[in-house]
Amino acid sequence: MSTTEKIRIDPSEWDAQERGMRAARGQGPVGTDAATSCYRRVADALITYPGSEPPEDFAAAVAAHVARHEVGIERILWRVLLVVFVLASIAVTAIYGGRSWQVLHLWTGDAAMGWMSAGAACAVLSWLFSRLLEFADHGTHLGHAR
Numbered sequence: 008m009s010t011t012e013k014i015r016i017d018p019s020e021w022d023a024q025e026r027g028m029r030a031a032r033g034q035g036p037v038g039t040d041a042a043t044s045c046y047r048r049v050a051d052a053l054i055t056y057p058g059s060e061p062p063e064d065f066a067a068a069v070a071a072h073v074a075r076h077e078v079g080i081e082r083i084l085w086r087v088l089l090v091v092f093v094l095a096s097i098a099v100t101a102i103y104g105g106r107s108w109q110v111l112h113l114w115t116g117d118a119a120m121g122w123m124s125a126g127a128a129c130a131v132l133s134w135l136f137s138r139l140l141e142f143a144d145h146g147t148h149l150g151h152a153r
Contacts, residue, residue: 027046
C-alpha cells in the first residue's frame, strides 16, 4: 500500500466502533446490532487488559518479600552446609595431616596453590569486611535509637 493513497473509512463501521466503545465504558446503550456488539467485546477486552506498568508499591512489596524470606530456609541450610564443610575440613586435616597438603600441592602445582591461597584469602577478607560493615551499621542504628 502506498503512503500517498488515502484510506477510505466506512462511516457506518466507524459509528459501530464508537457505539461499542461507549457501551463498554457504560456511556451509552448496549447496542443491538452485531457490529456494535462485536466492537463492544473488543473494547471490553482492551479496557480490562492489564496495564504494562508495575503497581505503585511494587518496589516496596519486593523489598518486603526479600526481607521476609531473607531469614528463610535457604539461609539456615546455607549455614548448616558451611558448618558441615568446616567440620569436614577439620576432620580431613586431623586424619591426614600434612599429607593432604602434599597431595593437593602435587595435584595442582605451585602456581595453582598460590592462586588458590590468594582466592581463599580474598574470600576470608571479604567475609570479615562484610561482618565489620554489619557491625558498624548495627552500631549506627543503635546510636540513632537512643
